[in-house]
Amino acid sequence: MHEWALAESVIVTAVDEIKNNKLKNISRIQVKVGELQQIDLGIFRFALENVLKSYALGMDIENIIVETDKSVLKCKVCGTEWSFSETLNRLQDDETEAIHFIPEVAHIYMRCPSCKSPDFDIIKGRGVWIDSIEGET
Amino acid sequence: MHEWALAESVIVTAVDEIKNNKLKNISRIQVKVGELQQIDLGIFRFALENVLKSYALGMDIENIIVETDKSVLKCKVCGTEWSFSETLNRLQDDETEAIHFIPEVAHIYMRCPSCKSPDFDIIKGRGVWIDSIEGET
Amino acid sequence: MMDPRLGIINKRLENVKRIIAVSGGKGGIGKSSIASITALCLSKKGYKVGLLDLDFSGPSSHIILGIEGVYPEEEKGIIPPEVYGIRFMSIIYFAGNNPSPLRGNDVSNAIVELLAITLWGSLDVLIMDMPPGIGDAILDVIRLIKRMEFLIVTTQSKVATEVMKKEVKMLKELGIPIVGVLENMRIRELSSVEKEIEHFKVPMLGAIDFDTIFEDTIGDVDKILESGFAKQLQKIVYNQFT
Amino acid sequence: MMDPRLGIINKRLENVKRIIAVSGGKGGIGKSSIASITALCLSKKGYKVGLLDLDFSGPSSHIILGIEGVYPEEEKGIIPPEVYGIRFMSIIYFAGNNPSPLRGNDVSNAIVELLAITLWGSLDVLIMDMPPGIGDAILDVIRLIKRMEFLIVTTQSKVATEVMKKEVKMLKELGIPIVGVLENMRIRELSSVEKEIEHFKVPMLGAIDFDTIFEDTIGDVDKILESGFAKQLQKIVYNQFT
Numbered sequence: 001m002h003e004w005a006l007a008e009s010v011i012v013t014a015v016d017e018i019k020n021n022k023l024k025n026i027s028r029i030q031v032k033v034g035e036l037q038q039i040d041l042g043i044f045r046f047a048l049e050n051v052l053k054s055y056a057l058g059m060d061i062e063n064i065i066v067e068t069d070k071s072v073l074k075c076k077v078c079g080t081e082w083s084f085s086e087t088l089n090r091l092q093d094d095e096t097e098a099i100h101f102i103p104e105v106a107h108i109y110m111r112c113p114s115c116k117s118p119d120f121d122i123i124k125g126r127g128v129w130i131d132s133i134e135g136e137t
Numbered sequence: 138m139h140e141w142a143l144a145e146s147v148i149v150t151a152v153d154e155i156k157n158n159k160l161k162n163i164s165r166i167q168v169k170v171g172e173l174q175q176i177d178l179g180i181f182r183f184a185l186e187n188v189l190k191s192y193a194l195g196m197d198i199e200n201i202i203v204e205t206d207k208s209v210l211k212c213k214v215c216g217t218e219w220s221f222s223e224t225l226n227r228l229q230d231d232e233t234e235a236i237h238f239i240p241e242v243a244h245i246y247m248r249c250p251s252c253k254s255p256d257f258d259i260i261k262g263r264g265v266w267i268d269s270i271e272g273e274t
Numbered sequence: 275m276m277d278p279r280l281g282i283i284n285k286r287l288e289n290v291k292r293i294i295a296v297s298g299g300k301g302g303i304g305k306s307s308i309a310s311i312t313a314l315c316l317s318k319k320g321y322k323v324g325l326l327d328l329d330f331s332g333p334s335s336h337i338i339l340g341i342e343g344v345y346p347e348e349e350k351g352i353i354p355p356e357v358y359g360i361r362f363m364s365i366i367y368f369a370g371n372n373p374s375p376l377r378g379n380d381v382s383n384a385i386v387e388l389l390a391i392t393l394w395g396s397l398d399v400l401i402m403d404m405p406p407g408i409g410d411a412i413l414d415v416i417r418l419i420k421r422m423e424f425l426i427v428t429t430q431s432k433v434a435t436e437v438m439k440k441e442v443k444m445l446k447e448l449g450i451p452i453v454g455v456l457e458n459m460r461i462r463e464l465s466s467v468e469k470e471i472e473h474f475k476v477p478m479l480g481a482i483d484f485d486t487i488f489e490d491t492i493g494d495v496d497k498i499l500e501s502g503f504a505k506q507l508q509k510i511v512y513n514q515f516t
Numbered sequence: 517m518m519d520p521r522l523g524i525i526n527k528r529l530e531n532v533k534r535i536i537a538v539s540g541g542k543g544g545i546g547k548s549s550i551a552s553i554t555a556l557c558l559s560k561k562g563y564k565v566g567l568l569d570l571d572f573s574g575p576s577s578h579i580i581l582g583i584e585g586v587y588p589e590e591e592k593g594i595i596p597p598e599v600y601g602i603r604f605m606s607i608i609y610f611a612g613n614n615p616s617p618l619r620g621n622d623v624s625n626a627i628v629e630l631l632a633i634t635l636w637g638s639l640d641v642l643i644m645d646m647p648p649g650i651g652d653a654i655l656d657v658i659r660l661i662k663r664m665e666f667l668i669v670t671t672q673s674k675v676a677t678e679v680m681k682k683e684v685k686m687l688k689e690l691g692i693p694i695v696g697v698l699e700n701m702r703i704r705e706l707s708s709v710e711k712e713i714e715h716f717k718v719p720m721l722g723a724i725d726f727d728t729i730f731e732d733t734i735g736d737v738d739k740i741l742e743s744g745f746a747k748q749l750q751k752i753v754y755n756q757f758t
């Protein structure tokens with residue numbers, strides 16, 4: 001349910017966009033949801049819808065496009081690339097739960113599948129990002 | 138003259154490429170030299186040529202392409218982008234000299250031209266990078 | 275690409291009256307002891323206090339206060355558990371007792387995430403226990419949090435003083451408010467700290483003596499409050515908050 | 517895109533017999549004191565020694581050894597100046613006494629640059645004075661330098677011990693050689709450090725007492741060598757190097 005906090009951040013960013021760019025409205029928001037954070041898309045959409053109302057953004061929920069983004073992790077030691085879903089089955093429930101809150105703790109619970117290093121970059125698919133916001137002036 | 142050390146690193150990387158990929162030879166190396174580090178291109182080329190010989194790489198210096206890369210610095214506080222050359226005239230000689238050795242000390246001597254923050258990313262044009270190495274198998 | 279978390283951080287902190295980072299550049303000067311026991315003293319006095327441990331490599335506030343077995347609640351965000359009246363947030367809820375090999379970029383991302391999802395509610399003061407150094411953590415709280423204030427800790431040691439002066443110099447240049455400088459672990463009466471910071475025009479908050487029994491009180495709040503350390507700190511803190 | 521510097525680092529160190537990082541996770545436990553005075557003791561004994569200060573936020577080795585007014589020579593790389601027989605390299609040559617607000621990624625890049633351009637020549641041992649934490653600096657020396665060894669410093673303090681154990685756990689997991697654990701600032705005979713690290717099967721190198729006059733010797737090599745600190749450290753160091 002902390003998906004709510006992230007949904008709220010998306011809407012607040014849209015509200016700020018209107019203010020900062022003197023827009024009439026926001027017509028479309030493209031949101032990327034990274035695989036690593038394991039966002040519950042149902043809850044996230046539900047939250048987006050409700051927060052949207054409470055901020056009176058006058059925007060249809062249908063115009064918020066939410067897409068999931070596969071993760072790419074890349075080892076800084078040996079260069080191997082892999083994705084969260086490939087190694088998910090090696091994780092305990094409380095470990096995936098911790099990654100759900102703070103994706104960076106992946107460095108605590110995950111290792112490079114080739115060389116076992118915890119020193120990898122999260123190249124892609126970390127958490128919630130806004131790909132684009134479109135509005136009318 | 139510490140350009141020599143950087144030139145050597147380029148040639149050693151090429152030698153490693155041959156070994157790691159079992160190449161017959163290296164036909165072409167594209168090197169990018171970032172504006173921030175203020176590499177002396179004359180010395181750098183001279184060093185490349187000499188190091189090339191001493192490593193008996195059997196490669197013509199003409200096939201090492203060296204291009205300079207304009208720098209892009211971007212403020213993490215206000216988002217302003219600028220380049221090293223734009224603000225160069227505000228620096229003392231010993232400051233540019235220090236940046237020549239360790240480009241990161243730019244954060245000590247340079248500030249965002251808009252908000253004066255030292256908290257900026259060096260997006261592009263930092264130091265010596267290899268853009269591509271081509272070889273024959 | 276936009277990071278939606280950045281825009282919500284100051285909203286999350288809008289009902290927090292003061293936000294004070296306990297910092298000092300150097301490690302091992304007593305930042306965590308001072309941050310956590312300041313929170314404790316203020317809570318005892320009836321203030322609504324939050325404590326955020328931002329030292330992900332060496333989280334210490336929970337060790338000092340003996341906090342164990344609590345966990346945040348997940349609601350429309352995460353709600354820090356209240357311990358001794360302190361709303362306490364730390365990476366340990368997610369990292370446990372494991373080593374956290376995080377690079378600066380990960381530290382930065384994790385700090386942004388924590389600030390974006392933690393629901394502090396209304397607080398009189400939020401104390402942040404900072405890691406050593408002037409790296410990602412300090413640069414991020416400066417860039418992300420309006421109304422950020424710094425309480426600077428140092429010891430008499432030449433090494434600590436030099437590092438502290440660099441941090442003060444940076445904060446002054448950036449116009450960030452400094453509550454003052456607190457000298458810790460004083461062994462000698464004659465201290466050079468006050469003289470060293472004179473030209474910065476930053477208030478000297480006082481000094482805490484080196485307390486040979488302090489270490490034995492760690493982890494036990496009742497014992498801590500009886501220590502010379504806590505008694506001296508309490509005086510300094512109450513001076514600032516009344 | 518390839519970083520040509522990565523491939524040359526081990527070549528730059530090929531004539532260095534041992535490379536030892538003085539680390540410990542926690543700040544203020546005496547890493548810099550131990551690193552710099554270990555270098556001093558070994559140099560006095562006739563070993564060829566290098567000292568590399570990798571704590572860019574709070575460089576301290578030069579303060580402890582009183583190194584001032586020297587600068588590296590630029591040749592086919594940079595050659596560290598020799599002070600007290602120690603080849604000494606530090607960010608201070610380039611940063612001066614200014615605050616260094618570097619994020620982790622910058623720290624990482626600067627470390628790679630220093631390692632790629634510094635010509636150490638032949639050395640019996642290169643000592644690295646590490647920053648606190650298990651962030652960019654430690655992850656980089658581990659990934660970049662073959663033959664890296666760690667000397668782990670801690671104090672009896674609960675806070676320091678907990679952080680130290682995390683670092684040891686990580687190094688053991690990665691199979692990085694640990695020279696041993698050195699307890700510093702011992703106040704009580706009865707110490708729990710040895711017991712705390714028992715199950716890691718890491719050698720206990722010894723203990724250095726809390727030395728109330730050590731601070732006054734800082735910056736003056738002759739005085740340092742007369743201190744109780746240096747005498748105890750010297751014994752431990754010579755044990756390791758003969």
Ligand SMILES: Nc1ncnc2c1ncn2[C@@H]1O[C@H](COP(=O)(O)OP(=O)(O)O)[C@@H](O)[C@H]1O
Nearest residue numbers: 301302303304305306307459483484485488673
């Ligand atoms: N005034 C004091 N007297 C004695 N010991 C102290 C004092 N202040 C802190 N300490 C001890 O110093 C060590 C470092 O303190 P800590 O608060 O963890 O510092 P930091 O957060 O700056 O790294 C701990 O072992 C702590 O018990």
Ligand SMILES: Nc1ncnc2c1ncn2[C@@H]1O[C@H](COP(=O)(O)OP(=O)(O)O)[C@@H](O)[C@H]1O
Nearest residue numbers: 431433543544545546547548549701725726727
């Ligand atoms: N054995 C000791 N006795 C007394 N003071 C010490 C001892 N070892 C270190 N110190 C002091 O502790 C402080 C921190 O030491 P330092 O070497 O800078 O630690 P670090 O590099 O781990 O941060 C310095 O003021 C130093 O003088």
Ligand SMILES: [Mg+2]
Nearest residue numbers: 120121122380
């Ligand atoms: Mg990473």
Ligand SMILES: [Mg+2]
Nearest residue numbers: 257258259622
């Ligand atoms: Mg940067």
Ligand SMILES: [Mg+2]
Nearest residue numbers: 305306329334
């Ligand atoms: Mg601390």
Ligand SMILES: [Mg+2]
Nearest residue numbers: 547548571576
């Ligand atoms: Mg140090």
Ligand code: NI
Nearest residue numbers: 001002003348
């Ligand atoms: Ni959730």
Ligand code: NI
Nearest residue numbers: 138139140237
């Ligand atoms: Ni040069």
Ligand SMILES: [Zn+2]
Nearest residue numbers: 075078112115
């Ligand atoms: Zn790997």
Ligand SMILES: [Zn+2]
Nearest residue numbers: 212215249252
């Ligand atoms: Zn700016």
